[in-house]
Structures are given as structure tokens and as C-alpha cells.
Amino acid sequence: MNQNIQNLDEWFPRDAQGKPILTTPDQNYLGVVVGGSLSRGLQIRLERAQSVEDLAVGRYVVIHGEQKRFFCMLTDIELNTANIGIQNDPPDMSDPFLRDIYTGTVAYGIIHVALMLSIDEDNTPKPVKTIPAHFTRAYNATEKDVNDVFGHEDDIHFNVGVPLELEQTQINLDLRRLVERSVGVFGKSGTGKSFLTRVLLSGIISRGQAVNLIFDMHNDYGWQITSENGYHVKGLRQLFPANVSIITLDPESSRRRKASYDFEVKLPFSEIEPFDLEGLKSTMDLSDTMIDAAYTLRSVWDKKWISRLLEGRAEDLEYIQEHTNIPGGTMLALQRRLERFQRWEFLTNEPVEDSVQRIIHLLVDEEKSVVLEFGKYGNSLEAYMLVANYITRRIHEKYVEKVDKSLGDPSHEPPQLLIVIEEAHKFLDPRVASQTIFGVIARELRKYKVTLLVVDQRPSQIDEEVMSQIGTRVTALLDNERDIHAVLNGVSGAGGLREVLARLDTKQQAIIMGHAVPMPVVVRTRAYDEDFYKAILAGSPVRSNGDDARKSLGKGGKKRV
Numbered sequence: 001m002n003q004n005i006q007n008l009d010e011w012f013p014r015d016a017q018g019k020p021i022l023t024t025p026d027q028n029y030l031g032v033v034v035g036g037s038l039s040r041g042l043q044i045r046l047e048r049a050q051s052v053e054d055l056a057v058g059r060y061v062v063i064h065g066e067q068k069r070f071f072c073m074l075t076d077i078e079l080n081t082a083n084i085g086i087q088n089d090p091p092d093m094s095d096p097f098l099r100d101i102y103t104g105t106v107a108y109g110i111i112h113v114a115l116m117l118s119i120d121e122d123n124t125p126k127p128v129k130t131i132p133a134h135f136t137r138a139y140n141a142t143e144k145d146v147n148d149v150f151g152h153e154d155d156i157h158f159n160v161g162v163p164l165e166l167e168q169t170q171i172n173l174d175l176r177r178l179v180e181r182s183v184g185v186f187g188k189s190g191t192g193k194s195f196l197t198r199v200l201l202s203g204i205i206s207r208g209q210a211v212n213l214i215f216d217m218h219n220d221y222g223w224q225i226t227s228e229n230g231y232h233v234k235g236l237r238q239l240f241p242a243n244v245s246i247i248t249l250d251p252e253s254s255r256r257r258k259a260s261y262d263f264e265v266k267l268p269f270s271e272i273e274p275f276d277l278e279g280l281k282s283t284m285d286l287s288d289t290m291i292d293a294a295y296t297l298r299s300v301w302d303k304k305w306i307s308r309l310l311e312g313r314a315e316d317l318e319y320i321q322e323h324t325n326i327p328g329g330t331m332l333a334l335q336r337r338l339e340r341f342q343r344w345e346f347l348t349n350e351p352v353e354d355s356v357q358r359i360i361h362l363l364v365d366e367e368k369s370v371v372l373e374f375g376k377y378g379n380s381l382e383a384y385m386l387v388a389n390y391i392t393r394r395i396h397e398k399y400v401e402k403v404d405k406s407l408g409d410p411s412h413e414p415p416q417l418l419i420v421i422e423e424a425h426k427f428l429d430p431r432v433a434s435q436t437i438f439g440v441i442a443r444e445l446r447k448y449k450v451t452l453l454v455v456d457q458r459p460s461q462i463d464e465e466v467m468s469q470i471g472t473r474v475t476a477l478l479d480n481e482r483d484i485h486a487v488l489n490g491v492s493g494a495g496g497l498r499e500v501l502a503r504l505d506t507k508q509q510a511i512i513m514g515h516a517v518p519m520p521v522v523v524r525t526r527a528y529d530e531d532f533y534k535a536i537l538a539g540s541p542v543r544s545n546g547d548d549a550r551k552s553l554g555k556g557g558k559k560r561v
């Protein structure tokens with residue numbers, strides 16, 4: 001008799017309080033597929049022991065089909081009942097017996113998942129073209145699942161953070177693929193765009209995957225950055241003194257911050273072309289007739305067109321009146337718009353050493369990344385855009401020339417160049433994108449080895465065609481509906497990600513999707529801190545929490561459900 005009871009207990013195990021344990025032994029088991037489609041995603045009916053409260057959107061779910069594993073992202077959660085009547089007349093949940101009967105049977109949870117990728121028996125990730133059958137079992141992704149998709153850190157793959165709820169593993173970006181097409185880092189102000197961009201650039205520099213030219217509007221990249229909470233973090237020059245050079249438009253600001261810069265950038269008025277102004281049309285309120293006038297002046301006065309316009313000598317103006325069709329009013333309006341150039345000390349009429357030539361030398365011959373600090377000029381969008389347009393146009397010319405000359409021989413090609421701009425929508429606004437150098441670069445793809453890393457909080461204001469050329473999109477929290485739509489537009493499998501994107505944490509969380517990852521992923525971004533510097537400098541894939549994912553994997557690691 002006694003014996004029998006013991007056996008029964010083995011069949012129906014009880015917890016410390018003597019209550020029957022109803023879970024299946026596998027804590028990761030979520031439930032079974034009960035419906036859905038390839039395009040709209042699948043519905044999974046939750047196992048009764050699974051608490052809906054623990055399931056956050058954005059986490060990975062793996063469905064174990066007969067021949068393959070399907071990787072999905074949780075996009076929505078729903079409470080459902082098998083009996084409509086129960087909604088009008090809920091059972092008495094204070095009775096534990098009734099509660100046990102109802103929960104998970106008549107009333108149950110449904111999770112919605114988007115299909116992202118499948119892995120078959122030979123372990124190669126492939127796009128999903130089929131779906132699992134009814135009642136196939138679904139599980140929380142394990143460390144092994146994630147590692148099978150995101151691989152390990154090496155010369156090309158770089159750890160950017162951990163996936164949701166799977167702290168024991170990491171997400172590795174393919175840096176080669178990252179830099180060969182343009183990259184977007186999006187998110188509201190304060191979500192961690194600058195921190196994340198520094199993490200990405202550190203990876204690219206440490207792995208030598210590209211040289212970077214950073215138009216550093218707010219002194220965020222070169223030297224000693226103060227975070228929102230007042231603590232200091234290192235700039236890229238401090239992390240990679242041999243591979244990064246700082247140059248400055250405002251030497252006083254750089255000196256004050258003790259940033260060791262290589263040289264002060266001076267640009268001669270004579271080198272600025274009307275083309276450099278085209279992208280500033282909306283920012284400087286320049287009309288099309290003013291731009292036409294600029295081209296005319298350029299052809300009459302040659303390289304002196306800006307200085308002579310600003311000088312405004314009576315006989316010069318008369319000459320223009322008589323010999324061109326520029327209306328007098330337009331001429332004066334253009335003159336007034338360009339007057340602000342005179343306040344910018346980096347623009348000069350003196351003959352100066354060619355700063356752009358020096359930048360090209362640093363990038364191409366020394367293979368160094370260059371951070372251009374704007375100092376006080378970072379507050380002037382016009383100054384930022386003029387300088388970025390001008391320098392980028394000249395560097396791009398040089399790159400086109402070099403790549404064409406190399407005749408496809410990679411050993412003669414210049415290094416892959418990534419140009420970083422902030423407030424990117426101002427450069428890539430639909431009204432100007434077709435006429436600016438940044439629009440040209442975004443559209444010509446990787447042909448000339450120059451790509452963009454655009455940092456922006458208003459992706460909806462970026463030209464749609466340019467957006468479609470952004471290969472990898474890294475998106476922190478966005479709350480504007482149009483911005484969310486703009487980043488998800490054109491990404492396959494992104495339909496269900498809307499809810500995920502709108503519910504990211506306000507800091508240090510992002511969805512990465514596109515060219516550099518096998519499937520969209522939500523990450524808690526790696527902290528940019530002392531541990532990060534150490535790991536980067538050691539060149540080894542040490543993670544900031546000091547755990548070794550692979551070691552804990554072997555021991556089964558602590559699983560979070």
C-alpha cells in the first residue's frame with residue numbers, strides 16, 4: 001500500500017507545499033502552434049504552466065519542426081477563451097480547484113510570432129519558405145539556438161550586445177557586411193545612439209574593417225565624452241591612439257577639452273562650389289533662382305565667386321546686372337544669405353594648406369579614422385552641413401578616381417570608407433537628397449567603397465529611395481508612428497516588429513535588422529564602459545559581465561524562462 005502511494009507520487013510530483021506540479025520538465029516549453037500563415041506569422045497556444053506575464057515582445061521563440069527549427073520573434077500576446085460565456089461570467093478564482101481547472105484549458109494565452117529564419121539539420125540558417133504543421137511544439141530560444149544563428153566572435157564578427165532574456169549569449173554583427181552598405185542608427189533623443197555608434201565604430205576600427213570619417217557635431221566621438229549622468233567616457237582617439245586622428249574646426253574648444261588634435265581645418269572660400277550649397281537649400285532658405293545665380297557667378301568670377309559677392313563692389317554688381325540675367329534682388333538675397341560665412345573663422349581668403357588633401361592622406365595612406373570636431377560650430381546646422389558637403393564631395397571625387405584607376409585590382413584600391421553624419425535627415429531630405437553628395441553616395445551602393453553611417457532621430461524625413469539603400473538599420477526606441485513605419489518599410493519579415501519597436505526600453509536597447517544580421521534581433525546594447533575598453537584593447541571577445549557564454553553553455557547555463 002505504502003509502496004503504491006510512493007509510486008503515485010512519482011507519477012504526479014508535488015512541490016514543497018504539497019501542491020501538484022503541473023509543468024512539463026522542460027522549462028523552455030511554451031506551447032504548440034495552433035494557426036497562422038507564413039506572411040502573417042503564427043499563433044502559439046501557451047502551455048498552461050507558462051505565465052503570460054513573463055513573456056515580453058521581442059524575445060526569440062524556436063519551433064521544433066520535424067526537419068528544421070524555425071526561428072521566430074514574439075510580436076504580440078493575447079488572452080483567449082474557448083468559451084465566450086466565461087467573459088460575461090468569470091469563474092470564482094478564489095477557489096484554487098476551479099482556478100486550476102480553468103487556467104490553461106478554457107482560458108489560455110496565445111502568443112503571436114513572426115517567422116524569421118529556419119535552420120535545417122546541417123545547421124545552416126536559411127530564409128523561411130515553409131511553416132511548421134499544426135501542434136508543432138514551440139520553445140524559448142536557448143543559448144545554443146542563438147549561437148547557431150549568430151555564430152562566434154572573430155575577425156569579422158563583433159559582439160554588440162545580448163538578446164532579450166538570454167543574457168548568457170551574445171549577438172555578433174558581421175562587420176564586413178555592415179560597412180559594405182550604408183548603415184542607419186535611429187532612435188529618439190537620449191536613447192543611446194551616440195553610445196551605440198561608438199560601440200559600432202570601436203568594432204570596425206579594432207577589426208580594421210573600414211576607415212571612418214566622422215563629422216562630429218557635438219564632440220561625441222574623439223575625446224572624453226560626458227554622459228547624461230555626468231560621468232566621463234573615452235573617445236575613440238583615447239581607445240585607439242594609433243588608428244584615430246582628431247582634427248578640429250574650433251581649436252579653442254578642442255584645447256579646452258584637452259583633446260589632442262592633429263591639425264586645424266581651414267577651408268578657402270575659393271574651393272566652395274555652388275554644388276556644396278545645393279544641400280543647404282532648405283536649411284539656409286535658398287531658392288532655386290539663388291542656386292542658379294550661384295552657378296552663374298561661379299562661371300563669371302571663377303573661384304573668386306564667393307569672395308567677390310561678399311565684397312560687393314559697386315562695379316562688380318553693375319557688371320553682373322549688365323552681363324547676366326540674375327535679377328538684382330536675387331543677387332542681394334544670396335549675398336545676405338552667404339554673409340554668415342564671414343563669421344566662421346575656419347573659412348578664409350588666405351591661401352592655406354589643403355586640409356582635404358591632408359584628410360585624404362590620413363584616411364587612404366595612413367589608414368586612420370578621422371574625427372572632425374566642430375566645437376562651437378556644432379550649434380550651427382549650416383556650418384555643419386556646408387563643411388560635411390564640401391569635404392565629402394572632394395573625398396568622394398578622390399575615391400572615384402582611385403577606384404577607377406585600380407581597374408578592379410583590390411591591392412590598388414583605397415580602404416573601405418565609412419562616413420558618419422548626424423542629423424542625417426537634413427542631408428537626405430527628399431527635396432535635396434537627389435542633389436547632394438550624400439544622396440549620390442547612398443544611391444551608388446558600394447561601387448566606390450564609400451558608404452554612410454547616418455545617425456538620426458527622424459528617419460521618416462529621409463528620402464525613401466535613400467532609406468531603401470540603407471543595408472543595416474539599428475533602431476532604438478521611436479515613438480512617432482511615421483518614423484517607425486519608415487524604418488520597418490522594406491525589411492522582410494518586419495511587419496510584426498512594429499509592436500516590438502514601439503516597446504523598446506528608453507535606453508540601451510535596439511532592434512538590429514538587415515544586411516549585417518541573419519535575422520532581426522532585439523539587443524540590450526553592450527555597455528560602453530571600462531570593461532568594454534579592456535575587452536576591445538585585449539582584442540578578445542570578453543563580454544562586459546565577465547561571463548563566458550560558451551563555458552556556461554557546456555554546463556547548461558542558467559536558463560531564464
Ligand SMILES: Nc1ncnc2c1ncn2[C@@H]1O[C@H](COP(=O)(O)OP(=O)(O)O)[C@@H](O)[C@H]1O
Nearest residue numbers: 189190191192193194195227228508526527528
Ligand atoms: N551602450 C551604452 N553604454 C552605457 N551607457 C549608455 C549606453 N547607451 C546609452 N547610455 C546612457 O544613455 C545616455 C544617452 O545616450 P546617448 O548616446 O547620448 O543618446 P542619443 O545620442 O540617442 O541622444 C548616455 O549618456 C548614457 O548614460
Ligand SMILES: [Mg+2]
Nearest residue numbers: 193194195220
Ligand atoms: Mg547623441
